[in-house]
Amino acid sequence: xxxxxxxxxxxxxxxxxxxxxxxxxxxxxxxxxxxxxxxxxxxxxxxxxxxxxxxxxxxxxxxxxxxxxxxxxxxxxxxxxxxxxxxxxxxxxxxxxxxxxxxxxxxxxxxxxxxxxxxxxxxxxxxxxxxxxxxxxxxxxxxxxxxxxxxxxxxxxxxxxxxxxxxxxxxxxxxxxxxxxxxxxxxxxxxxxxxxx
Numbered sequence: 128x129x130x131x132x133x134x135x136x137x138x139x140x141x142x143x144x145x146x147x148x149x150x151x152x153x154x155x156x157x158x159x160x161x162x163x164x165x166x167x168x169x170x171x172x173x174x175x176x177x178x179x180x181x182x183x184x185x186x187x188x189x190x191x192x193x194x195x196x197x198x199x200x201x202x203x204x205x206x207x208x209x210x211x212x213x214x215x216x217x218x219x220x221x222x223x224x225x226x227x228x229x230x231x232x233x234x235x236x237x238x239x240x241x242x243x244x245x246x247x248x249x250x251x252x253x254x255x256x257x258x259x260x261x262x263x264x265x266x267x268x269x270x271x272x273x274x275x276x277x278x279x280x281x282x283x284x285x286x287x288x289x290x291x292x293x294x295x296x297x298x299x300x301x302x303x304x305x306x307x308x309x310x311x312x313x314x315x316x317x318x319x320x321x322x323x324x
Contacts, residue, residue, distance in 0.1 A: 131305060131315065135322040137279075138253040139202070139218075140165050141246040143239035143269065145172035145261030147289025151309040152259065156189035156207065158313045160320040163191070165255075166202050168218065170210045170242035172235050172261065182209050196224040210237035217245040233265035243269025252277030255319075257312065259283045261293025271301035281305045281312065 144152060148171060159167075173181050185193040195211040202208070202222045210216035216237050217225040232238035239258075243266060246254055256273035258266045260283055274280050280303045285291035287308045297303060307315065 131279075131318070133319055133322050136253055137165060137255055137319070138250050139168060139246060140255045140257065141168045141170070141243055141273075142257045142259065143170050143243055143261075143266040143293075144259035145235075145239070145263065145265065145290075145293055147260030147262075148283075151283060151312075152185065153188045154309050155313055155316065156185060156191070156193070158316075159190045159207075160317055161190055162205065163316065163320050164204055164323045165319075166204060167191075167207045168202070168216075168242065168246060169193075169208065170216060170237045170239045170266075172237070172239070172265070173212050181212070185209065196226070198224065198226040200224050210242060213237075215241045217241055218249045219245070220249055222249070233263055235263070235265050239266035240269040244272045247272040247276045247278060250276075250278065254278035255281070257281045257283075258294055258297050259309075260288035260290050262290045263292060264296040266293055267296035267300045270297040270303065274301045274303070279304055281307055281315070283312070284308045 191207045193207045196208050214226040219225050282294035282297050282303050284306050285294050
């Protein structure tokens with residue numbers, strides 16, 4: 128972990144994932160340090176007509192309760208937020224969520240690119256972006272936006288992914304700071320947490 132430049136100036140973490148990412152997200156949330164100070168904002172592809180069960184499954188394993196934000200809800204330190212099924216989730220200046228049912232992007236709603244891109248716009252160099260396993264290119268441009276704004280970018284090691292398309296797409300379009308296995312991402316969260324103590 129010494130190769131990663133950590134500091135306590137980050138304001139948020141955003142995580143994108145699709146097929147094969149659920150177990151990775153579970154592992155990260157179940158080993159999150161108690162009192163982790165940053166909001167964690169997640170855009171994960173999910174079945175659009177199944178509104179219940181997914182967030183509950185994450186919350187059972189998570190150290191912190193996972194919530195689906197409502198439109199215009201303020202983003203709080205230490206909150207863990209999941210984009211609701213069949214809604215695009217944006218982050219807006221003033222540090223709050225905006226939900227919409229506009230056309231699908233990358234055949235997806237929620238679209239990871241929208242969440243990552245708007246996070247990059249709001250948080251700039253104070254953002255950490257993480258992209259996990261997935262079966263399409265959604266999230267690649269969002270990671271490029273984070274990189275271009277000076278944020279820290281991490282993708283799951285394609286060799287570990289159930290489906291490597293998503294992290295490979297990000298690696299193809301922008302410079303990614305770190306390629307990590309999920310266990311290394313867990314350790315990263317623990318090391319990051321120490322910077323705020």
